[in-house]
Amino acid sequence: MSNEFNCAHARLAIGGDPHEQSPELSAHLATCAACTRFRSETLALDARLRAAFELSLAEFRKPARQASPARRFALAASVILALTLGAGVWLLNPQPALAGDVLEHIKHESASWDAHEILTASQLTEVLRVAGVQFDSSMPVLYAMACPFHGRRVPHLVVQTADGPLTVMLLAHEKVAGRVEFAEGGYRGILLPVGEGSVAVLARGGDVTDVVAAKLVSGVRW
């Protein structure tokens, strides 16, 4: 190509960034109908490209596949105590951000509530392995993902219980001082201290009963 700004230069500039217009390109377009048409076509193509890139994400959820070392801790008896002492009491939320972040996460993964098929033991084990926690559920698990949460992977489960499906998040690194109840937008949940971490249990359009929560928490090992 010669140094003079010609059609080849113009096509390269337009094809590289059709929205950018240098003074040289503007001057060229003012005298070249073919390149002006080329630019119009490329802008139209770009509009289609933008539409093409905007995929529907409805079916994007898949179980995570990466591993991290598992750690084990005994479940503190204080969990049951906290459950009992806290029953039916609305406390001033000492960890509002944590409860809020749990809710925010669950609202953005609301498709999890639509799961109806019981996961196999190996599917659940894989998710727990990724997060490095143990959960021996006596109830069917319908959904399990190792979700990013506060810089770590945490198991996000939906468990079929006698009270209906409940979401359970196993927060091995989120310590709470005591039982915390919270509610928002049709969700009701509790955060329960479990050893050095906590467990969030949430219901949608119902309540989390202490009996079921205790049963769920009793299966957790860090």
Next chain:
Amino acid sequence: MNPRPRGTAVPSAFTRLLETLRPDLVRFAFWLARDRAVAEDVVQETLIRAWKSRDELKDTAAARPWLLTIVRREHARLYERKRLPTVDVEQVEALGDPALASDGDAGLEDLRRAIMQLPDEYREPLVMQVLGGLSTTEIAAELKLTQPAVLTRLFRARNRLRVIYGLAPAEDAE
């Protein structure tokens, strides 16, 4: 300002920001990786890294490009670290991924498949520019290329897609 009622949960602003931008990150990762599971892995790693580095983000208006940059780096790192095989172009097409479908717009679906079949060196800057909104200067810095090299790659990417769109390709002095 009304106080929040007792027992009402308050998500942190940063969590809200991440959740809001997550769909964009998944799309961006998918177009880079051409594999849903890999895209999910990349985004999960990105969110973890972003959370740990959240103090670095001084201006929330810059969150999107900041996160997209992390996605791109995590994607590159994933392939380096795990030595994942690159996705074969024919294999991608054969997958018939429903994510590529569009409601009755066959042309859009064809365009998506054509983008999928672009070589990495052309597809990556195109994704960064059109979907990520990065300038050619920013793309050049991120890909460690000169700006003319980026312009050439973008020109060639669009030139290949012009044919799918029913347009004549421009002359290219390759």
